[in-house]
Amino acid sequence: MEQFVVSARKYRPQTFKDVVGQQAITNTLLNAIENNHLASALLFTGPRGVGKTTCARILARKINQPGYDDPFEDFxxxxxxxxxxxxxxxDDIRNLIDQVRIPPQTGQYKVYIIDxxxxxxxxxxxxxxxxxxxPPKHAIFILATTEKHKIIPTILSRCQIFDFKRITVKDAKEHLAEVAKSQGVAFEDDALHIIAQKADGAMRDALSIFDRVVSYCGNNxxxxxxxxxxxxxxxxxYTRVTDLILENNIPEVLLAYNEILAKGFDGHHFIAGLASHFRDVLVAKNPATLSxxxxxxxxxxxxxxxxxKASSEFLLKGIDLANDCDLKYKVSQNQRLLVELCLMQLCSVNFDGEKKKLIS
Structure with a gap:
């Protein structure tokens, strides 16, 4: 039986074209190689799982093997x-410095990737x-880190710095779609969006989550x-809860929140998500901001x-109330009551507005 290889390894990019969401950096590195402008010390910095070590390996291969014609094992x-x-x-660094002095037996460069x-x-x-x-002419150093602020300034000043960005949900989702197709997995567009959002900008995390979900539900x-x-x-x-709020249905909203807690969700996570939902609905009110x-x-x-259904005034007030609850949550002595009070206030926003109209 063939051993399972996780998608993060199986689909690790082999060329700069395969790297997801870092076009500015990969184009710069390619141009530097073609124009012989590659610095002897490079610093790749950015969040985890965005392609720092992968780009370092591709770069090491590219400068020793420009045409990719010969087997990589030679280099x-x-x-x-x-x-x-x-x-x-x-002592570890001194051993490294002693190795650096020795020129490569094959190829043009010795590349040191320090993760x-x-x-x-x-x-x-x-x-x-x-x-x-x-360094000697034959040596190139590629330093990779997730915490640039911990590196001393004298090291930073000697490196050409490349800041890797978080991978967008759109890019991650498109890459996951390609992986799913190559594995013969049928998928719903929204399912891949949720995985991409959960990964929070890290492609490695997105692929790990994808493997886990495929193990759970098979090829669909x-x-x-x-x-x-x-x-x-x-x-x-969140759509169901918001509909109940718009109907001023306090009992059903409280029951819906109780159901959410019963499923094991955290109240803090729920109220922060509700504020984000109101923001998304507000964005959806204008076709120009749908993107x-x-x-x-x-x-x-x-x-x-x-x-x-929801007015801009309600959504802005809703974001304000939910955000205020979010800020107070950690210091509250009765966190459930705090969220329930926020939900009751949200239900009363439109109700108060109706009362004011009647009075006037």
């Missing part, structure tokens, strides 16, 4: 990967300074199966329908 000895989290002492470089000790950083500034990814497996409150829940909704087509239609 594998030229690429050295060091995990700074477990090799962070002065989690912010974990190096101050003494190790200082031992590394001179070599980083004036539905929105319902994804929300059940990931235990997330989806837009349908700001990072949801599938079915969800867009639901938001658009609800936007017709």
């Amino acid at each position: 594998a000895f030229n690429v050295f990967e060091l995990d700074a989290a477990s090799n962070n002492s002065v 989690e470089v912010h974990m190096l000790s101050s003494a190790a950083f200082n031992a590394f300074l001179k070599t980083l500034e004036e 990814l539905t929105r319902q199966a994804v929300t059940e497996n990931l235990n997330v409150l989806d837009y349908e829940t 700001l909704l990072e949801v599938g087509e079915q969800a867009q239609r639901l938001y658009f329908e609800q936007a017709k």
